[in-house]
Amino acid sequence: MKTDIAIVGAGLAGLTAALPLQAAGYSLLLLEKSRGLGGRLASYRLNGVRCDRGLRYLTDEGRLLSGLVRSLRERQVLRPWITTSHRYTAEGLQQNPPQTHYVAPEGMSQIAKELGRDVPVWFSRRVAAITPQSHDWRLDLEAVVAGSDAPLEVTARAVILAIPAPQALMVLATVPGMDADVINPLQSVTYDPCLTLLAQYSGDRVPDRIPWKSVEFPDDPDLSWLGLDSSKRESSSLGSDRPVVVINSRAELARSHLDDRDLTPVIEHLLSQGAARLGDWLQTPEHLHLHRWRYAIPAQVWPQDSVVLKTPFPLVCCGDWCGSRQVETALRSGLAAASSVNYQLDHRSLAPIHSLWGG
């Protein structure tokens, strides 16, 4: 299989890089190790109820993000969830200044499905190595799960690595002759991990009225955020007769337990900490799911929008770790990578991203 541009990673950065390049007429292929689009825009079905285990919500801060939110609202992918969020401190539960939080009732991964509708993707294919040939790159792929009949090799004129820096370093280490002076600084980029607990409750055990939907814990040693996820989906205040709560741990707690084989003690700890602060009912869920995010939120970031490597053919890294952090950065960085690759290939005219989002 030959393509102009191979994009590694079908998260927000990879999808954002893909749109203008595809619209400019380049052939491209996204290579994704998991079975779906979105990366950390991740949804999950807990006992039949959809919930978000990655990106929690969007606000319309930032030039690109506000354009994306506007477009996704017009396409009825996003809708306002809350304007009042809370924080829990030594003084108890307090309201934050009003700000609209937007969510996708179909799950936040729906954002990626919408953006990637027309983009060719091979799923369950992990890019294991990149090698320069006489005219282009060869990418060697590993099958992550059986069942996909996509090939295990691709050649491309250019490669975009739209993945967290520590994962990009693993791929870059396979490129023969890669200059250590170029890739060593990338080792300064670090991520905070997170343990995300999804907990589903029996409706008859839950209070009729819950005074919060999204609570930050700025000073807590163990909890970072707790949200009534099911209230994103339906108009009733609980959102379901089987309400779901999502609890995100602090990075320190996740770092200490990320590789534990048995996470039962951590799960019980997260539940009891949540219950002690926001209500005893949180202690006794009926169904649970815990996800380990090794690369959840960038901690130490790269100072530029993308990393353009000195290689025989174009090779550019991007992601939420380039420039600042999180979603606005992933968008800006994906566009920077697209622009750099286009500059090194054919200098075509790239359409503004807002026109491709339809906003």
Ligand SMILES: Cc1cc2nc3c(=O)[nH]c(=O)nc-3n(C[C@H](O)[C@H](O)[C@H](O)COP(=O)(O)OP(=O)(O)OC[C@H]3O[C@@H](n4cnc5c(N)ncnc54)[C@H](O)[C@@H]3O)c2cc1C
């Ligand atoms: C629990 C949680 C809550 C969050 N909440 C917020 C929030 O409220 N606000 C906010 O702004 N941000 C939030 N974020 C962060 C936000 O989700 C990310 O900043 C953004 O989604 C990053 O997009 P990305 O494309 O850079 O990376 P990713 O989404 O990580 O995409 C990278 C993709 O590359 C794939 N991949 C990796 N290596 C390979 C390989 N070798 N071969 C093939 N594929 C590969 C991965 O499977 C993944 O799909 C949250 C993140 C988490 C985990």
